[in-house]
Amino acid sequence: MSGDRLAAVVSFVVGLYWFLQGLAYGYWIDMGPGPGFIPVLFGSLTVILSISLFLQTLRHKGATMSAGEVRTILLVSAAVGVTIFLMHILGAFTSLGLFLVAWLCLLEHYPLLAALKIAVPTILVAYLVFIVWLQVPFPKGFFGF
Amino acid sequence: MEIWNYLLLGFGQALQPVNVLFAFLGGLMGVIVGALPGLGSVAGVALLLPLTFKMNPATAIIMLAALYYGNMFGGSISAILINIPGDSPGVMTALDGNQLAKQGRAGQALFMAFSASFCGGLIGIIILTLMGPLLAFFGLKFGPPEFASLIVLALTSIGWLLGDNPVKGVIAGAVGLLLATIGVDMIQGQPRFTFGLVNLSAGVPFIPFVIGLFGLSQVLLMQAHSEEFAGKENPYQKLSLSSSFPTPADWARSAWTIVRSAFLGFYIGLLPGSGATTAAFLSYIAEKRLNRNPERLGKGAIEGVAASEAANNAASIGAFAPLLSLGIPGSGTTAILLGGLMMWGLTPGPLLFKEEPQFVWGLIASMYVGNLLVAITCILAIPFLVYVLKVPRSVLAPIIVVICLLGAYSVNNSVFDLWVMIFAGLLGYFMNRFSFPIPALVLSLVLGPRLQTSIRQSFMMSHGSALIFLNRPISLSLLLIAFILTLLPALSAWQKKRRSAPAAEATR
Amino acid sequence: MTKRLFSLVAVLMVLLIVAGCAGGGSQQATPEAKYPEKPITYVVPWGAGGGSDVMARMVVDIIQQNKFLPQPVVVVNKPGGSGAIGMNEVAQKKGDPYTIIGIVSGQISTPITTNAPVKASTFKPIAALALDEFFLLAKPDSQFKSLKDVVDYAKANPGKLTIGGTGTGSEDHMCTGLFQKAAGIKLEYIPFDGGGETISALLGGHVQLAWANPSECASQLKGGLVKVLGVMAPERLKAYPDIPTFREQGYDAVFRQIRAISGAPDMPDYAVKKIAEALKKVTETERWQKDYIEKNALTSQYLGPEEYAKAIAEAEKQYTEILTDLGLVKK
Numbered sequence: 001m002s003g004d005r006l007a008a009v010v011s012f013v014v015g016l017y018w019f020l021q022g023l024a025y026g027y028w029i030d031m032g033p034g035p036g037f038i039p040v041l042f043g044s045l046t047v048i049l050s051i052s053l054f055l056q057t058l059r060h061k062g063a064t065m066s067a068g069e070v071r072t073i074l075l076v077s078a079a080v081g082v083t084i085f086l087m088h089i090l091g092a093f094t095s096l097g098l099f100l101v102a103w104l105c106l107l108e109h110y111p112l113l114a115a116l117k118i119a120v121p122t123i124l125v126a127y128l129v130f131i132v133w134l135q136v137p138f139p140k141g142f143f144g145f
Numbered sequence: 146m147e148i149w150n151y152l153l154l155g156f157g158q159a160l161q162p163v164n165v166l167f168a169f170l171g172g173l174m175g176v177i178v179g180a181l182p183g184l185g186s187v188a189g190v191a192l193l194l195p196l197t198f199k200m201n202p203a204t205a206i207i208m209l210a211a212l213y214y215g216n217m218f219g220g221s222i223s224a225i226l227i228n229i230p231g232d233s234p235g236v237m238t239a240l241d242g243n244q245l246a247k248q249g250r251a252g253q254a255l256f257m258a259f260s261a262s263f264c265g266g267l268i269g270i271i272i273l274t275l276m277g278p279l280l281a282f283f284g285l286k287f288g289p290p291e292f293a294s295l296i297v298l299a300l301t302s303i304g305w306l307l308g309d310n311p312v313k314g315v316i317a318g319a320v321g322l323l324l325a326t327i328g329v330d331m332i333q334g335q336p337r338f339t340f341g342l343v344n345l346s347a348g349v350p351f352i353p354f355v356i357g358l359f360g361l362s363q364v365l366l367m368q369a370h371s372e373e374f375a376g377k378e379n380p381y382q383k384l385s386l387s388s389s390f391p392t393p394a395d396w397a398r399s400a401w402t403i404v405r406s407a408f409l410g411f412y413i414g415l416l417p418g419s420g421a422t423t424a425a426f427l428s429y430i431a432e433k434r435l436n437r438n439p440e441r442l443g444k445g446a447i448e449g450v451a452a453s454e455a456a457n458n459a460a461s462i463g464a465f466a467p468l469l470s471l472g473i474p475g476s477g478t479t480a481i482l483l484g485g486l487m488m489w490g491l492t493p494g495p496l497l498f499k500e501e502p503q504f505v506w507g508l509i510a511s512m513y514v515g516n517l518l519v520a521i522t523c524i525l526a527i528p529f530l531v532y533v534l535k536v537p538r539s540v541l542a543p544i545i546v547v548i549c550l551l552g553a554y555s556v557n558n559s560v561f562d563l564w565v566m567i568f569a570g571l572l573g574y575f576m577n578r579f580s581f582p583i584p585a586l587v588l589s590l591v592l593g594p595r596l597q598t599s600i601r602q603s604f605m606m607s608h609g610s611a612l613i614f615l616n617r618p619i620s621l622s623l624l625l626i627a628f629i630l631t632l633l634p635a636l637s638a639w640q641k642k643r644r645s646a647p648a649a650e651a652t653r
Numbered sequence: 654m655t656k657r658l659f660s661l662v663a664v665l666m667v668l669l670i671v672a673g674c675a676g677g678g679s680q681q682a683t684p685e686a687k688y689p690e691k692p693i694t695y696v697v698p699w700g701a702g703g704g705s706d707v708m709a710r711m712v713v714d715i716i717q718q719n720k721f722l723p724q725p726v727v728v729v730n731k732p733g734g735s736g737a738i739g740m741n742e743v744a745q746k747k748g749d750p751y752t753i754i755g756i757v758s759g760q761i762s763t764p765i766t767t768n769a770p771v772k773a774s775t776f777k778p779i780a781a782l783a784l785d786e787f788f789l790l791a792k793p794d795s796q797f798k799s800l801k802d803v804v805d806y807a808k809a810n811p812g813k814l815t816i817g818g819t820g821t822g823s824e825d826h827m828c829t830g831l832f833q834k835a836a837g838i839k840l841e842y843i844p845f846d847g848g849g850e851t852i853s854a855l856l857g858g859h860v861q862l863a864w865a866n867p868s869e870c871a872s873q874l875k876g877g878l879v880k881v882l883g884v885m886a887p888e889r890l891k892a893y894p895d896i897p898t899f900r901e902q903g904y905d906a907v908f909r910q911i912r913a914i915s916g917a918p919d920m921p922d923y924a925v926k927k928i929a930e931a932l933k934k935v936t937e938t939e940r941w942q943k944d945y946i947e948k949n950a951l952t953s954q955y956l957g958p959e960e961y962a963k964a965i966a967e968a969e970k971q972y973t974e975i976l977t978d979l980g981l982v983k984k
Contacts, residue, residue, distance in 0.1 A: 003579035004313075011316050018323045018338070025330075025337055031609025035330040035337055038322060038597050046319045053312050063579060068655055072369045073574055075658035077567050080361070080546055082665040084563050089672040092554070096547050098668060103543040106661045110539075118540055126551055134184060134192060136555045137694075137729040141672075191701035195710060288859030329734060332844055334766045334821035334981060343741045343769075347733030368658075417853030418846060471856065472872025474849045481702030487871065487948060494876030558731055559738065598846065605843045606815055606859060 004062035008054040015046025079103070091141025093131075097123040152274060155506030158203060159514050164507070167204050168515035169522075171211030176523060178212070179219020182356055182552025185232040186216035186461075187477040194485050202489035203507050209485060210465070210508060211515040213478050214266055217421060217458045218523050221258035221450070225251060226533045227545055229360035229552065234421040234457035236355055236587060237429040241442060241449030243359075248445050251534055252389025255527050257447050258454045260391075261403050263520035265455030268407035269414070269462030270512045277509075278470035278498060284415035285471075289602035290613050292419075294623035296596040301627045302430045303585055313581045321586040324349050325593025332601045344561035348594060353553035353562035354569045355587065360549040361570025362577060364542050369574075389527045391447060399451035402432055410456030414463020419595070420476035421457035421464075426588055428456035434630070443584065462512065469493050469505060685923040688750060689724040693928070695914075696754045698739025700732040704866070704949075705755045708782070708912055711945045712935055719938065721931040726753075735820065736760040737769060744771040746917040750924035753779060753917070758824050758910045761965065762972045766822035766981045774965050776915035779925050780932045781956035781964060783946060785910035787828050787885040788896070790855060790863045790870060793877060800836075800883050800902040803862065807838035815841045817851045817860035822981050824910050825851075825864040828885055830975040831906040832899065855879065866910070867892065867950035885909065892950040909952070911968065913961055929958050 001009075022039030079099070086095035097119050104115035130136045158164065171193075178189035189212050197205035220235030225242035238258060245254035272280070287295075303318050327338045328348030339345040391399075406428035413424040432452035433439050442449045464475040472494040474480035486493055491501060498505050536544070553566040576583050607613035614620050695713060699705045706728070713726045731739035736759060743754045754776060761773040791797045797806070807814045818825025821844045829842045843860055845851040848869040855863040856878060863879075867890070873879045883899045884890060885908040899906045914932060916925055935941055936955045946953045956964055976982050 003575065007313075007316070007575070007579060007581065011320060014320065014323065018326070021338065022326075025335065026333075032604030033597075033601050035333045035335050037600070038593070039326050039337070042319045042322045046316060046323065049312055049316045049319065053316065056310075056312065065578065069369045071655050072658060073365045073571065075655065075662055076365055076368050077571060078662045079658070079665055080550070080567055080570075081564075082662060082669055083550070084560065084567075086665065086669050086672060087560070089669070092551075096550065099665065100543050100547060102661055102664050103546075104540065106664060107543075107657050108539040118544075122544060122547065126547065129181065130551055130555065134178075134181075134188065134555070136184075137558050137727070138554060139560065187701055191706070194702075195714065285853055285857035288854060288857050329767065330821075331846065332821060334763075336767055343734060343737050346735075346737050346767075350733075417857075418850040467853070471853075471878065472876065473853050473856075477700065477702065480847075480849060483872075484702055484707060487868070488944070490948075492872040492875050494872035495878065496876045497872075557733060557738075558729060559733075602843050602845070605841055608813060608841065 002057055002062040002064045004053060005057040008050045008057060011046050012050035012054070015043045015050060017043075019043030019047060087139045087141075089141055091143055092138035093123050093127050094141055094143060096126070148274065151502055151506045152510060154503060155508075155510030156513075158503055158507030159207070159510035164204055164207050164511055165514055165518075167200075167208040168211045168511050169518045171208035172215035172218075172515050172519035173522060175212040175215025175217075176219035176222075176519060179216035179235075180222040180231045181219075181555075182223055182229045182231050182360070182548060183352055183555040184552070185352075185478075185556075186213045187481065188555070189213075189216060190478050190481045194481060197485070198488065202486075202491060203504050205489070206482065206486065206504075206508055207511040207515070209482055210512065211519070213482070214458060214461045214512070214516065215519045217266075217454075217461050218259060218262045218519055220457070221262070221454055222255065222530060223548075225254045225258060225450070226530065227360070227541070227548070228363050229356055229545065229548060230352075233352055233355065233591070234425045234453070234460075236359075236422070237425045237453035237584075238450055239359055240429070240453075240584060241444075241446050244443070244445030245447060245450070246534065250445070250447075252527055252531050253391045253395065254447065254450055255530060256389045256524060257391050257395060257399060258450050259520055259523040259527075261399065261406075261451040261454040262458040262523075263516060264403045265407040265410060265458035266462055266516040266520075267513070268404065268455075269411045269459035270509065270516065272408075272411050273462055273466055273512075274509055277466040278495075280412075280415055281466040281470040281473075284412075284417065284467055286619060287416045288617075289599040289606060290617055290620040291623065292416075292595060293599035293603055294614060294620040294627070296592045296599065298623050298627040298630075299427055299430060299592055300589065300596070301631045302434055303588060309580060313579075314585050317576065317581045317583070318585040318589045321589030322593045322596075324586075325590050326597065328594075331594075331598045332605075342561075344559065349590065350557060350559070350562045350565055351590065352556045353566045354590070356549050356553045357566035357569030358573035358576075358583060358587065360545055360552075361566060362573030364545050364549075365570060365574040366577060367538060367542050386525070386528055389531070395447045398446075399448045402436075402448045402451045403455040405431065405435075406452045406455040407459040410459035411463040413456075414460030414475065415466050417467065417473065417475060420478075421460040422591060423595075424460035424463075425453040425457040426591055428452045430588070443582075465508075469497060469508075470495060472497075685921075688924055688927055689722060691751060692724050693722070693726045694752045695726050695728050696739050696743050696752060697728055697730050698732065698736040698743075698754065698760065699730070701730050703732075704785070704868075705757055705912070706730060707949075708945065709755050711941070712782070712914075712932070715935045715938055715940055716931055718940075719934070721934050722927070735763040735823075737763065737767070737771070740764075740771050740773075740775075743917055744775055748919045748921065749917040750921050752920075753914055753928060756911070756913045756915050756965075758827075758968065758972075759820070761911075761968050762822050762824070762827060762976060765969070765973050765976055768982075772969065773915070774969055775918055777918060777920040777925060778958050778962040778965060779914050779916050779920075780929045780958065781911050781913035781954065781961040782932060782936055783912045784952040784954050785866050785868075785912060786890060786950070786952065787824065787908055787910070788865050788867060788870060789828075789832070789882045789885075789899075790852075790865055790879045791861065791882055792855065792858070793880045795861065795880075797862070797882060799897075800899065800904060803882065804836045804838055804904075807836070807840060812839045812841055814838075814862065815843055815860040817843050817845055817854045817863040819846070819848055819851055819864070820844050822976060822979075824908070826979065826981075827972060827975045828864055828906070828908050830979045831885070831908055832904060834975075834978060835899070835904040835906040852879070868948075871950070886952070890950060890952070892947070911964065912951070913956070913965075925958055933957070 022036030025036035026034030224239035
């Protein structure tokens, strides 16, 4: 499926959901617009436009994403997602450091030492700024930081 | 002439070495906090406030104010260099600023951003000096109906942000408005579209969303299209100040933009409950409308950077007018400043100007000093800042991810926001890849919540009559402008047709 | 490229699993006698600079200064959703002796209107520290000189009198509800986003009346930009002896905002006792009385765990009644 067609289908579903849910919330209540006012108004606009976009794709199919491309962006996001989970266990800064080292070694084929040379100062600076100076309460791991 | 004497009195205060020093230190901290994504001036001022309780109140407020406007300088740095807006007023700077950096003009973009920030701030301070208290009362005239009309005007202007395919543009804008409806409804107190997630009850967390939309999506782009980027490092300039100086043509294009945006930004900063972010967005739209080559904006036009930066600095100054003369905080940061002032036993309000002229005018005079010092420091730092571009892409990509995670978390100290960031990153990638205009989505996401609230407050004020939007002069004029501007393209098309019709007859 | 990415994700996953196993079960119970042996987290479910945040930082600073607890207390802001986000996070820390949370009246009322599972009574009550008051404001040149003028006008024009306040189902909204009930009138309550916007709307003439805490409107009051028609307190305030109460003017409406601290659900009793003792000492310091209570025109009132628990239960009952009258409780 082309990107445009996918966008048309997704925005149709989103628009329709917002429209119907907006009706349930109340489009016009107590002599004025209700909580569903904007959802109904712009939900229906989205539905109409998504149909028009779909019709456009019948004429020009538009660009598509290759399977490789989809895989790449999903895998990068997955790597970031796993790092987020790791934060709860190892603490934010340890997991971010591991993420940097793993990325540099595995994706960019940096030797471990070179990767450490980049990751350790980066994380150290981030730690000093965000924890020591600004005292942002990042998740801590069992090392206590 | 009275003002002149007061200002001299103020400078006597502001130029004391200790006050100059703290204006500089506050400004510098503001720049750093502003450049760090996620941490805005609210966090900076809140953090510094307890440390200032032991200081002399005038010195303390001079430092905190400097932190606030210094923050507006800093936001542009990360926006231009790595396409992550440091804070929400920096979003519009990223649009053109990062494009300029990609064209190898990062130095010039930064120079223009800082100069525009300085000029915007300066114009703001001059207006504040001359008629601040008066304007604060004028800002009060802006009630819910006026806000609703202003946002309607802004949204009709969205047409100019649409890009090549108008259908895609309007979809992006409409979806932005739909996303803006997520969260507990302000008027009815009813949760909407939260899918049972408590974390969505406050709405889509805006800054984490934008960090993903801009920052993470570009890392995805680098990875998915690595062959395009292979061997092509970011064009990076020689590390010198003179090569960062914008060209005369750049200045010529930006001069009026800066002045216009500063006035607009200052006025928006005055309005209750709207701050630097709204100012930057509206100035950018105005620039898009008024620019002779609007299609250049968003593709690396230096006046886009100037518009947004001049406006957000002027707005940060504008927010001081209601704070000092009415005791009303216009934004989160000024609310904290108000708390600080009360702690020191200074009560902002109409009496403050009479009872504590030394304090008020010392603060205003210090803004001239601090603004200049921060601008000079920032400009001198350009050669070092541009150094970021020397970092090879293979290293920069994972570091950007780390910065995105740190920044997105710091806004609300919430892990949930990190997932929002990833979602927005994927969305941003998709929108980029299939040319859906991101600015349209961001704009309606910013203005949407205020639109709904204002419309509904207006109807409550009028007990159900829509005439309230037409009965009030400011609201009516805003709606008329919106109406004319929407009709303008149709009108000019009709005129073209009419003009070409006789011509066609003549050739017949 | 894809292969390398797969290995990246795989390595991170393995780390996650290994760390998860190693990390599990590291929580041990703290012996009673030694408590507290690590820093206590004080969650403020509101943004930096707000009323709850100001109180939290003051409490923490006084504890530190006077060494009322052997370990520091760290303030963590978890803003959003009228307190719901921070409350949900603390609600998950069942039995944790090291997490406490700031509670104000809005956090008691919001769960009632949104029908949320986490309520203020979910948490273990520790202590209530202060009470905040509510002023009914009008512009100085307004036709209303007293509450009676307001009531007369409202009776002549039912539902036409506009009154601004912060948020829906909030303290300001409940004050409106109580006043309506006591006077037998109907007002048009218009919610705004924060105290600053509410007062702007009043000064700009967009609403005829507005609610504010004394600290929110101190500067406008001093500058003569607004006047107070009445205070919702049971008796006149020390800081504002000239302002009559609602009760004095013949309308039996009293409302005060609780400022309190609760612990994680099922927090052990020894922890509650230790912290409550420290907080009691805080409220007895001169700094607290002078720099916090007086400056913000609050009423100092320390309630220990049992009394505070009772106060919360009463408040939940009372609020449910008011909010039901206002039609805000969803069935």
